[in-house]
Amino acid sequence: MPVPKTAVAKRDAEVTRKNILEAATIEFSEKGFAGARVDLIASRSGANKNMLYHYFGNKEALFTAVLENAYGGLRARQRAVKLGGLSPEDALHELGSATFDAFVEMPHLIRLLNSENLLNGVHAKQSDLINEMYDPLFAALSTVLEDGVKAGCFRPGIDPTNLYISMASLVYHYVSNHATLEIIVKRDLMSDENLRARKAHVLEMILRFCTSKSSLAS
Amino acid sequence: MPVPKTAVAKRDAEVTRKNILEAATIEFSEKGFAGARVDLIASRSGANKNMLYHYFGNKEALFTAVLENAYGGLRARQRAVKLGGLSPEDALHELGSATFDAFVEMPHLIRLLNSENLLNGVHAKQSDLINEMYDPLFAALSTVLEDGVKAGCFRPGIDPTNLYISMASLVYHYVSNHATLEIIVKRDLMSDENLRARKAHVLEMILRFCTSKSSLAS
DNA sequence: TGCATTTCTAACCAGTTAGTTGGATTGGTT
DNA sequence: AACCAATCCAACTAACTGGTTAGAAATGCA
Structure with a gap:
């Protein structure tokens, strides 16, 4: 028993x-x-x-375990985001907001990912968990974009892959490189105030990119 | 003699x-x-x-010399960009385009900067060269934004610091993390074709952010 | 030519590293 | 109580690390 x-x-x-x-x-x-x-x-x-x-x-296997574990934490956060019932604009806003908060609150994951990329992703490539982790998120984002086009609030032709990479980039790089960025911009990037401003800037950039209808000069 | x-x-x-x-x-x-x-x-x-x-x-001083040298290469590229005589939109496009190309062609600088950020920027902080390197660029970007507002093609209130960080982010992260990103997006991000698409995406995002006038819902 | 200085080389060193070994202790099972 | 597998520990090792030393060869100059 x-x-x-x-x-x-x-x-x-x-x-x-x-x-x-x-x-x-x-x-x-x-x-x-x-x-x-x-x-x-x-x-x-x-x-x-x-x-x-x-x-x-050994050390490598331990690193892989650490990486999977930390990545899993991100996945868990993303799964918690509920988009059902939201307008396409609100859904995109929610997704962007959750991505922003997740990376700000998981700086260790960022550093682990940087390490892994220095090693050209050898460990991540071998992990089934990581390979499939983002599939639901891309599916959700594609749906949001399609719904937005149908509803007339988003313009057509936006690539979900590049859009997601951009959403991640805009917060990831800010957190990851804040030490050297702070030197050149002379500003405490990780203060509450500047983080809030950054989040607003990022969300505005993402939403304006999808909603603005006018064609671009040049 | x-x-x-x-x-x-x-x-x-x-x-x-x-x-x-x-x-x-x-x-x-x-x-x-x-x-x-x-x-x-x-x-x-x-x-x-x-x-x-x-x-x-010693090893640390050698690393600092390497970092300054590589950073200097970026500065040289940026100095070569001539914005005089261009419309604000074209100037922003040119700045974005040069930033994109520079980072794509200097992956070693990206890796060095990642290393330096892992060390919380200790070497970069001590370098006068790096401290002042970006001052002209921020001055130029501020002028472009102001001119654009005056000319009526950019909306007011855009923070040049966050805008530059975004311009850098959108290409830096793509190059820096392409190894792990490729796993989750199932695409060869560094192919000529996808790099071209990425550049168009990034420039469009930057320009739409500055030019779009409509207020945002939510 | 003679001599000091700079450029270079190979061998060396003390401290550190990932990984191992062999054995001690514990807790569950019968 | 007796056994056994799982859990734990201290001490060890072979290879490697950043950094040093002592001296050889080339160079420039008087």
Whole structure:
């Protein structure tokens, strides 16, 4: 008879695994893959280095686990966005708003993704989870665009792929590169006030792009 | 009497320095700061490790030199853009187009900047060159926006800082994260065709943002 | 030519790194 | 109570890392 685990907090494989994963997330996102130190992850997790290798195999596999876990957090947030019943404009606004908030609140994911891109995406390519993660989102965005064209509020011919990349770019780059951007723009980009202004700017850019009907000169 | 150097290709301090800097640019941009190996830089430059330390001091100072050098390349490109005589719309288009092309053609700079941001911009902060590099560009962009408002083709109230960050974001993120983006969008983002489409998309987004006059719902 | 300086080289070093080993402790099962 | 697998730990290792040293060869100048 399977007795429910009473988790006396000592000698709990699941907790140990989770602790290692959390410590690894911090270390990898702060230092990147090459800069991260396995010894530090082990000691900060409260566990031993052998536990780390026992549960995850090696440094690369641990990084993949961290990446999938963090990416999963993003997916969970995006799934929570409900577009049903909204007008195409409101739906687009909602999607943009959720994307903005998600990246601002997950700077560690941004740093992990940067690390992964430095490695040309070798780990992400092997992950089925990541491969299929965005399919529902693109489907939803395509529907919103189509509905908007039918309703007459969006212009036709907008590529959902480029639109999504733009939505992500406008917040991702701002957060990811704020350290060097702050030097050249002389402004504290991550202050509440400037973040609010940035969000308004981004949403306006996305919505004006889809709604403006006039043809462009040049 | 200073005899003009005849550069017999052997025992030339300047050439050696340049070779080390180039090898370092490749190594740092491919592997990041922590992942880059000083031994590899030395051997690939054809010089000796002691030369590297003689000319640059240590790994960090070498990285700073690489970063400044690469950043300088971007500045040179931007300076070459002539906006005089163009209409505000054409000037904005030209600025956007030059920014797009510059980042697409300098992927190593993007990778170096990502590395630097992982380190929270410690090296860039200390560089006077980088600190002042963008001042002329922001001045030019502000003028273009003001002229456009006066001429009636741009709406008022656009923040030049956020607009420049957006211009950069829309291409930077696309290039920087193409490895992981390609996985989720299932498309070869760096093909000539898709790059052309991306550029058109970005320029349209920037121009529509500045020119569209209608107020936005919500 | 003689001599100091610059450019260069190879071998070396101390500290660090990812990953391993062998064994101790614990908790559930019978 | 006795066993066994799962969980945990400290100490170890072989390879690698950024950085140094001592001295050789080329160069410029008197």
